[in-house]
Amino acid sequence: MTKETITLNLGPQHPSTHGVLRVLLELDGEIIVDAKPDIGFLHRGLEKLAEYRTYQQILVLTDRLDYLAAMSNNFAYVLAVEKLLEIEVPKRAQYIRVALVELQRIASHLFWLGTHAHDLGAMTPLFYALCEREDIMDIFEAISGGRLTPSFMRFGGLAADADSTFVKNTKKFTDTFSSKVDVYENLLTENPMWLSRTRNVGMMSKEFCINTGISGPMARAAGIEWDLRKSNPYSSYEDFDFAIPTGLQGDVFDCYMMRIREMRESAKIVRQAVDGLPESDGSPIKAKVNKFPAGEIYHSIESPRGELGFYIVSDGGKSPARFRVRPPSFVNLQGVGELMKGRLLSDAVAIIGMIDIVLAEVDR
Amino acid sequence: MTIDTLTEKIGEYIKESDSFRDEVTVTIDRDAIIPVCCILKEDEDCSFDFLSDCCGLDRLPETPRFMVVYNLYSLKYKHRVRIKVPLEESDAEIESLTPLWNAANWLERECFDMFGIRFTGHPDLRRIITPPNMEGHPLKKDFPLEGSDTK
Numbered sequence: 454m455t456k457e458t459i460t461l462n463l464g465p466q467h468p469s470t471h472g473v474l475r476v477l478l479e480l481d482g483e484i485i486v487d488a489k490p491d492i493g494f495l496h497r498g499l500e501k502l503a504e505y506r507t508y509q510q511i512l513v514l515t516d517r518l519d520y521l522a523a524m525s526n527n528f529a530y531v532l533a534v535e536k537l538l539e540i541e542v543p544k545r546a547q548y549i550r551v552a553l554v555e556l557q558r559i560a561s562h563l564f565w566l567g568t569h570a571h572d573l574g575a576m577t578p579l580f581y582a583l584c585e586r587e588d589i590m591d592i593f594e595a596i597s598g599g600r601l602t603p604s605f606m607r608f609g610g611l612a613a614d615a616d617s618t619f620v621k622n623t624k625k626f627t628d629t630f631s632s633k634v635d636v637y638e639n640l641l642t643e644n645p646m647w648l649s650r651t652r653n654v655g656m657m658s659k660e661f662c663i664n665t666g667i668s669g670p671m672a673r674a675a676g677i678e679w680d681l682r683k684s685n686p687y688s689s690y691e692d693f694d695f696a697i698p699t700g701l702q703g704d705v706f707d708c709y710m711m712r713i714r715e716m717r718e719s720a721k722i723v724r725q726a727v728d729g730l731p732e733s734d735g736s737p738i739k740a741k742v743n744k745f746p747a748g749e750i751y752h753s754i755e756s757p758r759g760e761l762g763f764y765i766v767s768d769g770g771k772s773p774a775r776f777r778v779r780p781p782s783f784v785n786l787q788g789v790g791e792l793m794k795g796r797l798l799s800d801a802v803a804i805i806g807m808i809d810i811v812l813a814e815v816d817r
Numbered sequence: 818m819t820i821d822t823l824t825e826k827i828g829e830y831i832k833e834s835d836s837f838r839d840e841v842t843v844t845i846d847r848d849a850i851i852p853v854c855c856i857l858k859e860d861e862d863c864s865f866d867f868l869s870d871c872c873g874l875d876r877l878p879e880t881p882r883f884m885v886v887y888n889l890y891s892l893k894y895k896h897r898v899r900i901k902v903p904l905e906e907s908d909a910e911i912e913s914l915t916p917l918w919n920a921a922n923w924l925e926r927e928c929f930d931m932f933g934i935r936f937t938g939h940p941d942l943r944r945i946i947t948p949p950n951m952e953g954h955p956l957k958k959d960f961p962l963e964g965s966d967t968k
Contacts, residue, residue, distance in 0.1 A: 493944075498955060502962070537838070663866055663892065664920065748838065751888050753869070764870065779869060787919070816946055
């Protein structure tokens with residue numbers, strides 16, 4: 454027996470890394486001694502590019518940040534600019550936005566659920582989860598014309614008003630969605646193999662999460678009761694009745710449970726939003742904007758991955774002087790090395806999965 | 818968080834303060850960054866325990882050219898504050914916040930990568946997003962949007 458360790462590259466081309474993440478693992482046999490994530494393979498200079506584009510054009514760039522939750526990115530960006538402009542958004546538009554963003558949260562969590570389970574060797578959940586995600590994509594396509602990158606939000610509202618088809622389709626979706634989540638849970642929640650791969654793996658304490666800046670479902674899995682939709686409500690979230698699920702020990706299983714429970718809560722919000730959708734008062738659903746005042750603002754929302762913030766510095770011109778994205782995946786990812794230390798190599802895949810990273814957002 | 822409360826707590830360090838769209842920004846000297854953040858983090862009434870964001874800002878042609886911008890959040894009171902530290906181009910160096918928050922680690926590395934601002938006391942100040950052999954810092958205003966070697 455020697456004390457020699459070997460270095461192993463996990464990624465950048467490895468299916469479990471969900472894009473192009475490279476993790477440099479130092480292994481002692483099967484045990485991870487050290488793990489160093491290496492990012493930047495998908496860097497497109499998005500923040501730089503935004504300085505050369507008008508505010509209206511930037512909306513399209515935000516879609517490409519976190520492509521699994523494009524609506525959420527649109528939403529966070531328009532909210533930030535609306536804060537700069539001091540625009541009041543019609544109640545009807547606010548409700549439609551909430552419905553769309555919560556549908557997006559479900560779609561994002563479904564994709565995560567399918568791929569995460571697939572990473573850990575369970576093939577079936579992917580096929581089930583993508584069925585319902587497809588329904589959401591169809592709803593998006595019907596209302597916006599786009600599926601993955603809809604670019605549907607506008608300053609002061611939306612590109613178009615929702616019609617009765619949207620309401621009908623959304624109601625149809627929420628009617629059955631809860632029973633679909635039961636099916637996913639049947640496949641995984643009490644499955645002994647799932648439990649052995651996820652229970653007590655990658656445990657996070659509250660202090661670790663706060664210190665590392667971890668937000669979103671991961672932080673809630675560790676027991677931090679913090680959700681920006683509740684703590685700093687925006688876009689009428691205070692009108693809706695929903696719970697903030699929290700976990701106990703912040704392991705991979707808790708992260709899984711958080712997202713499962715969040716999907717159920719999101720479906721409730723969507724239902725409330727379409728049921729209580731205020732009638733249109735005839736006023737336009739978007740605002741005409743030409744002048745952007747000088748100033749700086751930071752606005753963040755609860756995206757499916759955590760605190761997604763936009764910090765915009767305006768000098769009064771057509772383009773921002775500085776466009777900064779506070780990407781939840783980027784900050785959440787930096788704790789990964791710490792969580793992997795001392796674990797088995799197979800746990801590395803589970804730990805990467807629990808973060809729910811989108812590398813396009815990490816690298817920008 | 819109001820400017821009055823902040824003045825009471827860290828008034829001696831504040832060079833400038835501003836409230837825009839209900840967001841409070843304070844500008845401080847770079848030597849004050851550690852003491853100010855310690856007070857804001859530990860003080861009962863402030864309790865800014867969460868470092869939301871840290872990023873750079875290039876104000877060319879204004880001087881001092883650079884700014885480091887910190888966005889702090891309090892999980893207890895749900896309020897925010899923004900701290901700005903101006904830095905001269907010739908001496909773009911500031912103390913790292915990694916002893917206070919691990920979250921600063923990658924955020925400061927990104928800031929270094931994009932603007933060339935150095936963080937003293939940072940445990941691992943390397944480029945994070947661009948390749949190690951990259952020349953220049955992409956988010957500087959004088960860095961071209963398109964590459965010069967493209968024909």
